[in-house]
Amino acid sequence: MGQKRLVDRALVGASGVAFLVALGMVFFYAPREATMGEVQRIFYFHVASAWVGFFGFFVTFVGGIGYLATNHRRWDILAFSSAEVGLVYISMTLVTGMLWAKPVWGTYWTWEPRLTISAVQWLLYVAYVMLRGSVLSPEREARFAAVYGIAAFVTVPLSWFAIRWWRTIHPVIVSGEGMALTPKMIHTLLVSVAAFTLVYATLLRQRIALEHARDRLAALRLQDEAAAS
Amino acid sequence: MIDVQGLTKSFGPRQALAGVDLRVAPGECVVLCGPNGAGKTTLLRILATLARPTSGTVRIAGLDPAQAGADVRQHIGFLSHRTLLYDDLTAEQNLAFYARMYAIPDAPARIDGLLEQVGLTARRHDLVRTYSRGMQQRLAVARAVLHRPPLVLLDEPYTGLDPLAADALTALLTDLTGEGCTLLLTSHNLQTDVTLNRRVVVLNRGRIVYDAPHADAATFPALYRELVQEAGSKTQDAGRKTQEAGSKTQDARRETQEARGKRQGSANERVGESADHQLRSTQHAAPLQNPKSKIQNPKFLRQVWAIVAKDIAAELHTREIFSAMFVFAVLALLIFSFALDLRGALAQAAAPGVLWATIAFAGTLGLSRSMVREQQTGGIEGLLLAPVDRAAIFFGKALGNLTLMLAVEVVLIPLAMVMFNVGLLRGGVLLTALLGTLAYAAVGTLLAAIAVNTRAREVLLPVLLLPLLTPLLIAAVKATAALLEGATWAEIGGWGQILVVYNLIIIAVALLTFGYVIEE
Amino acid sequence: MPVYLLVAYIIFCVTPLGLAFSIAARRRKVEREIAALTKK
Numbered sequence: 001m002g003q004k005r006l007v008d009r010a011l012v013g014a015s016g017v018a019f020l021v022a023l024g025m026v027f028f029y030a031p032r033e034a035t036m037g038e039v040q041r042i043f044y045f046h047v048a049s050a051w052v053g054f055f056g057f058f059v060t061f062v063g064g065i066g067y068l069a070t071n072h073r074r075w076d077i078l079a080f081s082s083a084e085v086g087l088v089y090i091s092m093t094l095v096t097g098m099l100w101a102k103p104v105w106g107t108y109w110t111w112e113p114r115l116t117i118s119a120v121q122w123l124l125y126v127a128y129v130m131l132r133g134s135v136l137s138p139e140r141e142a143r144f145a146a147v148y149g150i151a152a153f154v155t156v157p158l159s160w161f162a163i164r165w166w167r168t169i170h171p172v173i174v175s176g177e178g179m180a181l182t183p184k185m186i187h188t189l190l191v192s193v194a195a196f197t198l199v200y201a202t203l204l205r206q207r208i209a210l211e212h213a214r215d216r217l218a219a220l221r222l223q224d225e226a227a228a229s
Numbered sequence: 230m231i232d233v234q235g236l237t238k239s240f241g242p243r244q245a246l247a248g249v250d251l252r253v254a255p256g257e258c259v260v261l262c263g264p265n266g267a268g269k270t271t272l273l274r275i276l277a278t279l280a281r282p283t284s285g286t287v288r289i290a291g292l293d294p295a296q297a298g299a300d301v302r303q304h305i306g307f308l309s310h311r312t313l314l315y316d317d318l319t320a321e322q323n324l325a326f327y328a329r330m331y332a333i334p335d336a337p338a339r340i341d342g343l344l345e346q347v348g349l350t351a352r353r354h355d356l357v358r359t360y361s362r363g364m365q366q367r368l369a370v371a372r373a374v375l376h377r378p379p380l381v382l383l384d385e386p387y388t389g390l391d392p393l394a395a396d397a398l399t400a401l402l403t404d405l406t407g408e409g410c411t412l413l414l415t416s417h418n419l420q421t422d423v424t425l426n427r428r429v430v431v432l433n434r435g436r437i438v439y440d441a442p443h444a445d446a447a448t449f450p451a452l453y454r455e456l457v458q459e460a461g462s463k464t465q466d467a468g469r470k471t472q473e474a475g476s477k478t479q480d481a482r483r484e485t486q487e488a489r490g491k492r493q494g495s496a497n498e499r500v501g502e503s504a505d506h507q508l509r510s511t512q513h514a515a516p517l518q519n520p521k522s523k524i525q526n527p528k529f530l531r532q533v534w535a536i537v538a539k540d541i542a543a544e545l546h547t548r549e550i551f552s553a554m555f556v557f558a559v560l561a562l563l564i565f566s567f568a569l570d571l572r573g574a575l576a577q578a579a580a581p582g583v584l585w586a587t588i589a590f591a592g593t594l595g596l597s598r599s600m601v602r603e604q605q606t607g608g609i610e611g612l613l614l615a616p617v618d619r620a621a622i623f624f625g626k627a628l629g630n631l632t633l634m635l636a637v638e639v640v641l642i643p644l645a646m647v648m649f650n651v652g653l654l655r656g657g658v659l660l661t662a663l664l665g666t667l668a669y670a671a672v673g674t675l676l677a678a679i680a681v682n683t684r685a686r687e688v689l690l691p692v693l694l695l696p697l698l699t700p701l702l703i704a705a706v707k708a709t710a711a712l713l714e715g716a717t718w719a720e721i722g723g724w725g726q727i728l729v730v731y732n733l734i735i736i737a738v739a740l741l742t743f744g745y746v747i748e749e
Numbered sequence: 750m751p752v753y754l755l756v757a758y759i760i761f762c763v764t765p766l767g768l769a770f771s772i773a774a775r776r777r778k779v780e781r782e783i784a785a786l787t788k789k
Contacts, residue, residue: 019765023758038751045761068745085768092764096757103753123696130692134683138241140749144679147742151675151697154734158700158727165723166703199765206772213779219242220786 008205015202018195022048022188030188042100044188048196050093050114053121054156056086056200060128061153064146073215076142079149080132081207085200087125094118113163120159124152230255230380230411231276236285237435238271245271247435249285255379258402258412263432264457269415270310272432273382276413277307279613280749289380299616303331306378307614310385311607312369316358317543320349320368323357324375329535330615331376332528343371346401356546357606363394370401372611374410381405383414433457532617536625541632543602550598554591554637561587562648571649580649581709585665585702587645588638592669593691595633599626600677601686609678609747619744623674627739630677631670638662657712657721664728665705668735672697675739678746704728 026044033040063079066072097115098108109115131148135141181189231253238246246268253259263269274280275287278294278301287294294301307313314323321340328336344350347367357365366389374381386402387395406412431439431453438456544550565571565583603609603626612622642662646653653659673694680690704727711721718725 023762026758039754041754042757045758049761068742088764088768092760096760099753099757099760120696120699127693127696130685130689131679131683134685134689136682136684140682143745144682147675147746148679148693150742151672151735151738154738155697155700155731158731158734161723162700162703162727166707203765203768203772206769206776210772210776210779213776213783215242217779217783217786220783222242224786224789 008209011198011202011205015195015198018191018198022192022195025188025191030185031182033185036104039100039103042096044185044192045196046093046096046100047189048192049089049096050118051193052196052200053086053090053093053118055197056082056089056204057121057125057149057153057156059204060086060149064149064153067142067146068150073142076146077208077211078204079146081204081211083125083128083132083149085203085207087122087129089196089200090118090122090125094122111167113160113167116163117156117160120163121156124156128152230257230290231413232286232288232291233272233276234286236272236275236287237283238268238275238280239283245435246275246282249432249435249437251430251437253411253413255411256406256409257428258406259414259428259430261413261415261430261432262417262453263415267432268435269432270384273307273384273413273415274749277305277382277614278302279307279610299618302614302616303376304378304380305614306373306376306381308369308373308381308383308386309607309610310388311610312357312365313372313607313611313614314357314365314368315539315543315602315608316606317356317546317602318539319354319356320344320360321353322539322542323368324372326535326539327372327375327611327615330532330612330617332531332616333376339375343375346404347371348397362389363391366390366394367397370398374405379409380411380413383412385415385417387416431456529618529621532621533624533628536612536622537629537632540599540626540629544633550595550633551636553598554595554633555640557594558587558591558637558641559644561590562645566648576649577651577713578710580645580651580653581706581713583649584642584645584653585706585709587641588634588666589669589695589698589702590691591637591641592634592673593694595637596630596670596673596677596694597680597687597690599630599633600674600681604681613747619747620740622747623739623743626678627670627674630674631667634666634670635663638666651713653709653713655712657716657718658709660718661705661708661712661725661728664732665701668701668728668732669698671732671739672701672735675735675743675746678743700727701731704731 022044026041030041030044032038059082060079063075063077063082066075067079094115097118101110101112101115102108105112128145128148132141132145135144231251233249233251236246236249236251237244249268249272251272261269261272271280275282276289278298281295289301290304292301292304315326318326321344324340324343325336328340333339341350344353347370349364349368349371352360352364357368360368366386370383370386373383383402386398390398402412402414428442429439429449430437433456439452562583565579565586566576569575569579569583571579571583603612609622642653645651676693676697677690680686680693683689704724708721708724708728711724712718
């Protein structure tokens with residue numbers, strides 16, 4: 001138990017430090033971008049948070065496969081916890097994407113491929129979470145969620161291709177392409193991505209611990225009821 | 230016939246069965262009693278292969294259900310508390326459908342005989358939804374014993390029956406025992422002759438607390454009450470009392486074994502008979518043993534076709550899904566036309582998108598209803614009980630849904646041609662429609678099977694389904710538009726590929742996961 | 750223009766912190782109930 005707590009503390013500390021370092025690099029290390037100006041700095045955390053948003057769903061997919069293969073509750077907890085954390089990140093990606101689009105493209109929303117696929121991803125997460133809240137038996141809930149997580153995940157690459165091609169066949173004027181990245185920008189981006197991944201891992205770990213605690217509580221309640229009746 | 234050892238079953242933290250040992254000899258008739266929540270139904274469902282045990286071993290006729298699923302199922306008849314009949318089919322159609330699922334060779338004669346036996350010959354061509362509760366229960370019994378199973382499991386068979394119908398059921402059960410069937414039934418009904426002269430097993434809190442070869446009708450109800458209350462008492466000496474009950478059980482078991490020994494002689498002929506049954510049933514089930522060749526297996530294809538034919542027959546009786554989908558589609562066309570002010574060239578340009586959006590929305594209606602129809606009276610459990618591959622159930626349901634959607638499109642596409650002034654009747658467009666609808670039916674069937682088991686089923690299906698359709702809808706709309714502009718199938722390139730790849734991926738995922746969705 | 754940048758980074762900082770606090774609060778509630786039950 002003591003070692004577990006140590007790992008927890010270390011993770012929280014490391015992700016906090018990494019986050020602050022990344023934040024510092026975004027504002028003081030990365031250079032000002034020529035065409036877009038200061039607002040381009042949204043880019044670093046925006047990309048990092050989109051990465052976590054998509055990666056979280058991959059973990060949900062892996063958790064789903066693990067659950068169906070082994071029938072172990074810990075895989076299901078992993079899948080569910082990752083979906084909850086991932087949903088928060090993809091929501092953040094969408095909102096900050098819109099905040100970036102407004103000054104650069106003059107509109108909060110445009111059906112640009114990356115925004116569109118993020119929206120689809122967001123809808124997949126929401127559907128997954130809604131499904132989890134709507135199944136009666138806990139065992140079936142886990143299995144349904146696993147199947148849905150897998151089926152949804154395999155369509156994501158196809159969605160990505162379809163949305164890309166859809167836009168390149170009829171090209172749009174506005175696009176984020178053509179932004180020249182200097183080495184300092186790349187460093188900042190990489191540190192941001194690493195920091196966000198670390199924060200994601202910390203949150204995921206805490207969320208998993210919460211679910212385990214809930215299981216313990218449910219087992220205790222059942223014991224209590226059995227003793228009382 | 231039944232050999233269960235150390236069986237446990239947990240639902241999350243709740244333990245429904247806490248170590249059950251039970252042996253039932255061939256030809257025996259056992260009554261399983263216990264209060265609500267004692268685990269009777271759970272035990273029966275595990276024996277019927279509908280649920281998997283958490284731990285412990287189960288052998289039915291010497292076979293392990295987990296390994297020899299289809300073979301074991303051929304041996305078992307199960308009467309659930311639901312009828313497992315299709316409301317929208319006639320009695321005869323219901324039995325004929327299950328006869329195909331079990332590959333019964335002399336189906337028409339067997340069905341005639343059974344309908345006569347349960348007194349439903351006169352109403353064989355009426356829809357089951359018009360039957361009284363008693364008639365449905367009798368037909369459900371006929372369904373359960375249709376394939377002459379050597380083991381019949383009955384969950385509360387007397388519930389909801391009037392005294393006359395109950396007598397008829399008792400007579401039928403006596404006949405079955407006479408034929409050498411092994412019977413295991415659950416019952417609350419302690420007073421009547423159900424428990425009389427039969428081996429009685431009492432289950433409480435997931436454990437067997439009593440097992441005696443003959444229950445005395447006069448004293449048993451009092452004993453039962455004592456057993457159930459004893460084990461449930463929360464006083465400190467509960468442990469001691471349970472131990473007492475346990476030693477009683479052991480005594481009872483010893484008794485049982487002695488009695489079994491005595492009966493062995495008279496049971497010999499029955500055993501011979503049931504062995505004959507087993508032999509016959511094993512022969513039926515044999516082709517399924519080789520899973521690799523299942524697609525080419527004629528039995529597999531026959532079962533797929535039987536499921537499709539059953540869905541079409543049910544739809545022909547009611548026509549409710551087709552009419553709802555079609556009217557909804559026409560409404561969608563209308564709404565799109567004024568929402569987007571579609572006239573002239575604009576209408577032509579928008580036609581592919583409008584058409585596919587209409588198909589996507591109307592499709593969710595049909596899928597939802599088709600799965601509800603399957604689930605309503607436990608039909609899907611009926612399918613799970615039959616010795617049929619899970620893949621066959623998936624293909625059957627998906628092809629049934631595909632047929633329905635194509636039927637709607639046959640009317641919808643000409644209508645859209647007239648309304649939007651576009652020439653949709655081209656080979657490429659029709660191929661796109663077929664590929665798009667096939668993928669839609671495949672993923673829709675998988676997700677409808679999930680949604681139908683949720684609290685919010687009608688609203689949840691579109692929420693689950695539509696985000697997954699993104700690549701399919703984009704590709705279908707783009708392909709249709711390009712084809713309408715005069716491109717050939719070869720020229721639309723990537724869109725056609727996405728349609729094909731989407732089909733392959735989604736069908737593969739559905740085949741791999743469908744079993745997890747429909748099994749309990 | 751930097752207003753958008755400022756709002757975006759406030760969101761970037763507040764959201765993960767909010768999630769962390771929400772998880773911690775739920776955890777504390779569950780732990781309290783566990784403690785109450787084990788005491789009983």
